[in-house]
Amino acid sequence: MSLNPTEIDRRLFAMLHHRAHQIGPGDSIAEPLVPASIFHLPDDPEPDRVYGRVANPTVQAAEARLALLEDARTHLFSSGMAAYSATILATIKSGDTVLVLGDGYYAVRHMLAEIFSAYNVEMVTCPAAQIMDAALDGVRLAILETPTNPNLDVIDLAAFARRCQKADCLLAVDNTVCTALTQQPLDLGADIVISSDTKAAAGHSDLLLGHVSSRDDDLMDRVHRARTLAGAIPGAFDAWLLVRGLETLDIRLERMAANAGRVAALLKDHASVVSVRYPGLADDPAFALAGQQMSSPGFLIGVTFADAGRASRFVETSGVFIPTTSFGGLHSSADRRARWGDDVPDGFLRLSLGCEPSAPLLQSVEKGLAALS
Numbered sequence: 001m002s003l004n005p006t007e008i009d010r011r012l013f014a015m016l017h018h019r020a021h022q023i024g025p026g027d028s029i030a031e032p033l034v035p036a037s038i039f040h041l042p043d044d045p046e047p048d049r050v051y052g053r054v055a056n057p058t059v060q061a062a063e064a065r066l067a068l069l070e071d072a073r074t075h076l077f078s079s080g081m082a083a084y085s086a087t088i089l090a091t092i093k094s095g096d097t098v099l100v101l102g103d104g105y106y107a108v109r110h111m112l113a114e115i116f117s118a119y120n121v122e123m124v125t126c127p128a129a130q131i132m133d134a135a136l137d138g139v140r141l142a143i144l145e146t147p148t149n150p151n152l153d154v155i156d157l158a159a160f161a162r163r164c165q166k167a168d169c170l171l172a173v174d175n176t177v178c179t180a181l182t183q184q185p186l187d188l189g190a191d192i193v194i195s196s197d198t199k200a201a202a203g204h205s206d207l208l209l210g211h212v213s214s215r216d217d218d219l220m221d222r223v224h225r226a227r228t229l230a231g232a233i234p235g236a237f238d239a240w241l242l243v244r245g246l247e248t249l250d251i252r253l254e255r256m257a258a259n260a261g262r263v264a265a266l267l268k269d270h271a272s273v274v275s276v277r278y279p280g281l282a283d284d285p286a287f288a289l290a291g292q293q294m295s296s297p298g299f300l301i302g303v304t305f306a307d308a309g310r311a312s313r314f315v316e317t318s319g320v321f322i323p324t325t326s327f328g329g330l331h332s333s334a335d336r337r338a339r340w341g342d343d344v345p346d347g348f349l350r351l352s353l354g355c356e357p358s359a360p361l362l363q364s365v366e367k368g369l370a371a372l373s
């Protein structure tokens with residue numbers, strides 16, 4: 001069950017008008033940037049304006065906007081992985097078990113295996129395709145990602161959340177790929193949302209940020225305490241850039257998804273393409289579930305060519321996909337994931353579609369495909 005679009009429109013509207021309700025004559029319409037490590041501190045200080053590691057006005061301005069989009073209390077972090085580590089510090093103690101996807105974001109498994117294992121935290125992994133049957137007995141925290149990355153499988157969050165509730169297991173969902181505008185895990189029963197705002201949320205490939213959201217106030221107190229004591233608050237300028245990025249997120253996502261839909265259709269019918277994954281294609285295995293759970297099939301495409309050479313030739317000759325890792329930026333990009341050790345064919349590319357005008361973009365893709373025939 002996904003929220004109807006008018007609820008998301010309401011949240012988006014509130015986010016865009018957040019500052020307008022607080023300003024008076026002569027104030028700037030745009031959010032001011034306030035770089036500050038210390039604040040005027042009389043005898044009886046405001047608890048959240050004591051020192052820059054605890055809070056900062058511009059960081060709070062970004063958090064307030066994310067909170068409106070998530071409809072949940074939110075704290076901002078210096079990267080997506082900092083948001084992950086605070087979530088684990090706030091929910092897990094020695095002897096606990098964490099379930100993660102075997103084919104989810106790789107750094108999460110490394111963090112649990114290389115850092116938290118030393119504190120007697122056990123990690124169990126399960127591939128996304130089998131997650132509905134994963135045993136949850138003794139699992140304290142399950143962390144899912146949907147759509148998975150890079151394979152773009154979709155997991156039924158409402159169904160998995162019901163299993164977690166029965167097993168008394170917390171559910172955190174990494175919502176980086178969709179953002180709060182496309183998918184609302186908390187409304188589907190998840191306890192926690194984690195997001196890397198480095199990707200589409202900020203959207204301009206110029207910063208690292210992450211956030212944690214939850215409707216459990218005690219849990220968010222612990223998340224904030226973990227940030228304050230471990231020190232992972234972001235700088236004011238990055239938070240300010242995120243405020244700016246969030247204001248155009250919906251129109252960027254719309255253009256990116258329109259481009260992805262057209263490129264996926266073009267790739268699907270081409271003789272040099274072995275296979276295409278895109279949740280917006282009617283014959284994609286994730287199509288039905290994506291239609292229920294996501295308000296848009298998104299901007300990522302998984303495409304497989306016969307071998308690594310052909311995949312690289314497609315990227316070079318099309319001239320539009322910047323070879324890079326990461327995704328969600330304004331510029332279309334391509335990442336041949338086998339080079340990072342993902343369990344995908346050598347000729348597999350994850351394409352992230354950007355905000356370029358569609359006609360020249362499609363011409364470039366056609367040129368890249370023609371070079372393979």
Ligand SMILES: *Cc1c(COP(=O)(O)O)cnc(C)c1O
Pocket residue numbers: 079080081082105145149174176177196197198199208209210
């Ligand atoms: C990039 C990414 C992360 C990590 O975020 P950083 O901002 O790079 O620390 C976590 N999860 C997903 C799905 C990501 O794509």
